[in-house]
Amino acid sequence: MVSNVKKKNDILEYIFLIAILVFVNIILSEHFFRLDFTQDKRYSISPVSQQVLGKLDGDVYVEIFLDGDLNPxxxxxKKSIKEKLDQFKAYSNNKLEYRFINPADEADEQMRERGFRLIAQRGIKPKYFLEEKNGQKTEKLIFPGAIVSYRQNETPVQFLKGNKVQSDEEQLNQAVEGVEFELLKAIRKLSISEYKTIAIIDGHGEPAKEQLEDVTSTLNEFYSVQRIRLDSITALKHFDMAMVIGPKVAYSEKEKFILDQFINNGGKAMFIYDAIDIRKDSLKNGETFGLSKNLNLDDLLFKYGIRMNQSVVEDMNCAKTVVQTGLNGEVQALNFPYYPVIYQFNKHPIVKNMDAVVLRFAGSIDTVKAVGIKKTPLIQTSAQSKEVQVPFQIDLDVLKKDLDPASFNGGIKTVACLLEGSFTSLYKSKPAPVEYAVVVSGAKPSKVLVCADLDMIRNDYDVNRNMPVPLGYDRDMRYLFSNKEFILNAVDYMMEEELLLVREKEVVMRPLNEQKIKNDKKYWQIVNIVSPIILVLIYGISRYLWRKKKYGTPRNV
Structure with a gap:
């Protein structure tokens, strides 16, 4: 009887357990969630990503070209990309599909080469490197990128970006950190439906349309960009951001007032220009001069917390320029300290994991007291730099001599700075230059970025090919610097695009000691082979003795 009751209770407990499991499964199927106990949350995606993916109203398809025989x-x-895409798929309610493709899997060499060219034409840059196995070095070509497709449109994603000065291992770690951001940026680009507006101020001798074509064409993929004149008090009424880029003619008080009121009403603003006048074309003759200029913007920026210095910076870490070094027209690329190369940045989302930027005749800026304004230096020279005050002469013949490191003792100079907070109007305590205008001061918080180098945003133009040279490309060094990435990141951050906050994620590297691995390799190989055998023997003997003791026949005394 007791046995039947016990049996009945066991069956009821079993049924009850099954019912709980079914109920939990139903609940979990309706309410998706994940648990990530890692310190750096490397297996989680940000709330921003979840929000973007949850709003998708079409299917996203991702082709990743990183597959095949890869090193660890x-x-x-690859594993990080797969994990992120799995999470993207889950949070998008299965509206995302992906597949990994090995471009080198084609047996026919001609077809394989053709496939490589097609991938490159679609915007994925190849990566060449030497791989060593068993003492043999082989050259490998991989494509660390993807193509994201949405509604018959596609865009490339390049995972291997970051600071090229760092080691290969650190660059790959930066790539792992940036997987979520790069994928989400591509999805946002293809799915965006509402465009915020940007005004590029015109009418003061600003660079021609062709000289800003690279950055404006890219910005137009995410925003609506227009060139306007400040000819009325309402000129900026329907814009979210105003960009002051390379003026040559001074702003009138009315125009400055329009800018000031736009910022004090919450509008975002960028000031990117040279504070001094340098005739760069004169360098073809071997020399040029640096002179002061007045754009009537200094008092406005000073009120906001920035002083633009009438100077130019020189840096030992610099790009090159071509100089004639012989009597017969021989030329050589020599280090030019007026072209600083910046590759050390802080952890701010605008510049985190960014590759180097190149400056040309950049000025320096100082921060001054401005109540309630947060100031964040974004671009700074190395400690081996100095500052030259106007007026000055630049003679290319000096470059034929070695640079004197002892003279570059001016310390770190700030070239670009971000200001955030509620700004005080320049016209708060003085009459407005516009009749009947009501002065607004600090009505809404805003963001202002100041950069003392026009070449941070201005691209060269190839007249022969009738097309812009990519922003940041240095012809003498044949290298594409990250100037455009800096501008795009800054615009996203200032426009309060939460996407950029995804860049704050940091994956901590925990590298193994390579030398110790090499020295102890045989020891750990033996341990890994012998230890399982010993553990199995111990388990077998222990189990045998336990069973013998439990089930063995007791000896009669």
Missing amino acids: DYERL
Whole structure:
């Protein structure tokens, strides 16, 4: 009887357990969630990503070209991409599909080369490197990128970006950190429906349309960009951001007032220009001069917390310029300290994991007291730099001599700075230059970015090919610097695009000691082979003795 009751209770407990499992499964199927106990939350995606993916009203397809025989570092990158895409798929309610493709899998060499060219034409940059196995070095070509497609449109994603000065291992770690951001940026680009507006101020001798074509064409993929004149008090009424780029003619008080009121009403603003006048074309003759100029903007920026210095910075870490070094027209690329190369940045989302930027005749800026304004230096020279006050002469013949490191003792100079907070109007305590205008001061918080180098945003133009040279491309060094990435990141941050906050995620590297691995390799190989055998023997003997003791026949005394 007792046995039947016990049996009945066991069956009821079993049924009850099954019912709980079914109920939990139903609840979890309706309410998706994930748990991530890692310190750096590497297996989680940000709330911003969840929000973007949850609003998708069409299917997203991702082709990743990172597959095949990869070394452990690139396998780690591939694994990170797969994990992020799995999470994207879950949070998008299965509206995302992906597949990994090995471009080198084609047996026919001609077809394989053709496939490589097609991938490159679609915007994925190849990566060449030497791989060493068993003492043999082989050259490998991989494509660490993807193509994201949405509603018959597609855009490339390049995972391997970051600071090229860092080691390969650190660059790959930066790539792992940036997987979510790069994928989400591509999805946002293809799915965006409402465009915020940007005004590029015109009418003061600003660079021609062709000289800003690279950055404006890219910005137009995410925003609506227009060139306007400040000819009325309402000129900026329907814009979210105003960009002051390279003026040559001074602003009138009325125009400055319109800018000031736009900022004090919450509008965002960028000031990117040279504070001094340098005739760069004169360098073709071997020399040029730096002179002061007045754009009537100094008092406005000073009120906001920035002083633009009438100077130019020189840096030991610099790009090159071509100089004639012989009597027969021989030329050589020599280090030119007036072209600083900046590759050390802080952890701010605008510049985090960014590759180097190049400056040309950049000025310096100082911060001054401004109540309630947060100031964040974004672009700074190295400690081996100095500052030259106007007026000055630049003679290319000096470059033929070695630079004297002892003279570059001016310390770090700030070239670009971000200001955030509620600004005080320049016209708060003085009459407005516009009749009947009501002065607004600090009505809404805003953001202002100041950069003392026009070439941070201005691209060269190839007249022969009738097309812009990519922003940041240095012809003498044949290298594409990250000037455009800086501008795009800054615009996203200032426009309060939460997407940029995804860049704050940091994956901590925990590298193994390579030398110790090499020295102890045989020891750990033996341990890994012998230890399982010993553990199995111990388990077998222990189990045998336990069973013998439990089930063995007791000896009669």
